[in-house]
Amino acid sequence: MKKLFMIMTIALFSTMAIAQDSEPLYLLFEFMHVDEGQGDAYAETEAFWEKVHVQRVKNGDCIGWDLWSLQPSGQKQGAQFMTVSLYNDPVKMMSGGDFNKAWTDAYPNLSDSESNAKMEMTAKSRDLTHRVFLVEIDKTKDDFDMPLGTLAIINFMKAKPGKSGAYEKMESEVFKKYHQSDVDSGGRANWGLLRNMLGYPTEAYATHITVDMFTGYDQFFNGSNNGPVNEEQQKAYQEMNELRDLKSVTHGTLVRKVR
Incomplete structure (x- = not known):
C-alpha cells in the first residue's frame, strides 16, 4: 500500500510538472526611443517605474518585467531600449491590469502634483515607438x-x-x-x-x-x-x-x- 501511494504521488507531481511546463507564456515587447541628452532622465524614469512593476507582480497583474538595452543604439537606428512584460494570461496582457493600484501601492505618499510630474517626466524622457504582443x-x-x-x-x-x-x-x-x-x-x-x-x-x-x-x-x-x-x-x-x-x-x- 505504501509503495502504491508513492507511485501515485510521483505520478501526480509528474502530471503537475507537465501541466506547468505546458502553460503558455505571453510577452509584451515595448520599444523605446530616447532622444539625445535624455539618457539620464530615462534611467531615472525606469528606476521609478520598476517599483510599480514590483507591485504589479505582487498584485497578480503580471508575472515579471524586464528592461533591455539594445544594440545598435544610434539616434537613427531605432529603439535603444525595450521593456518586456510577462504574463500567464492573454487577457491580463491585453488589459494591463490595475496600474493605479500598483502606483498607489508603490508610492502611497506621492501627492497628485508629484504624480503628474512623474508622468510628465516619463513622457519627456522617451518615445514609445511600438508594441508587439507575443506568445x-x-x-x-x-x-x-x-x-x-x-x-x-x-x-x-x-x-x-x-x-x-x-x-x-x-x-x-x-x-x-x-x-x-x-x-x-x-x-x-x-x-x-x-x-x-x-x-x-x-x-x-x-x-x-x-x-x-x-x-x-x-x-x-x-x-x-x-x-x-x-x-x-x-x-x-x-x-x-x-x-x-x-x-x-x-x-x-x-x-x-x-x-
Missing part, C-alpha cells in the same frame, strides 16, 4: 534564470504568406535540436520561439521572433554555436529561407528585472 510557442529545456547582464540575440522573422505553420514546424522539429545541443554543451543559455499574436503575415513587420540567450558576449563569441555548419544544417537553412525572411537582428542586454 511563446517553443523553447529549449534548460534551467537558465536570466540574471542581469544576460545577452539576448533577437531575430525578427516574417513567415512567407501561407507558410507560418510550416515555418514553426521547421523551427521546432529541425532547428530546435541544434539549439538544444548548444545549450547542453554550454554554447548558449536558452532559445525560444515567439509568435506575433496580432500581426498578419502580409502586414506585420515580423510574424515571429526567435531569441537566443547567452550569459554574455564571451559565451556568444566562444560558444559551440559558432562552429562549422555541416551538410545537414546547410540544407536545413536553404529550406528555411523558402519559408521565412529574416528582417533584422537586435542585441539586447538585460539591465533591470522584476520577478
Whole structure:
C-alpha cells in the first residue's frame, strides 16, 4: 500500500510538472526611443517605474518585467531600449491590469502634483515607438534564470504568406535540436520561439521572433554555436529561407528585472 501511494504521488507531481511546463507564456515587447541628452532622465524614469512593476507582480497583474538595452543604439537606428512584460494570461496582457493600484501601492505618499510630474517626466524622457504582443510557442529545456547582464540575440522573422505553420514546424522539429545541443554543451543559455499574436503575415513587420540567450558576449563569441555548419544544417537553412525572411537582428542586454 505504501509503495502504491508513492507511485501515485510521483505520478501526480509528474502530471503537475507537465501541466506547468505546458502553460503558455505571453510577452509584451515595448520599444523605446530616447532622444539625445535624455539618457539620464530615462534611467531615472525606469528606476521609478520598476517599483510599480514590483507591485504589479505582487498584485497578480503580471508575472515579471524586464528592461533591455539594445544594440545598435544610434539616434537613427531605432529603439535603444525595450521593456518586456510577462504574463500567464492573454487577457491580463491585453488589459494591463490595475496600474493605479500598483502606483498607489508603490508610492502611497506621492501627492497628485508629484504624480503628474512623474508622468510628465516619463513622457519627456522617451518615445514609445511600438508594441508587439507575443506568445511563446517553443523553447529549449534548460534551467537558465536570466540574471542581469544576460545577452539576448533577437531575430525578427516574417513567415512567407501561407507558410507560418510550416515555418514553426521547421523551427521546432529541425532547428530546435541544434539549439538544444548548444545549450547542453554550454554554447548558449536558452532559445525560444515567439509568435506575433496580432500581426498578419502580409502586414506585420515580423510574424515571429526567435531569441537566443547567452550569459554574455564571451559565451556568444566562444560558444559551440559558432562552429562549422555541416551538410545537414546547410540544407536545413536553404529550406528555411523558402519559408521565412529574416528582417533584422537586435542585441539586447538585460539591465533591470522584476520577478
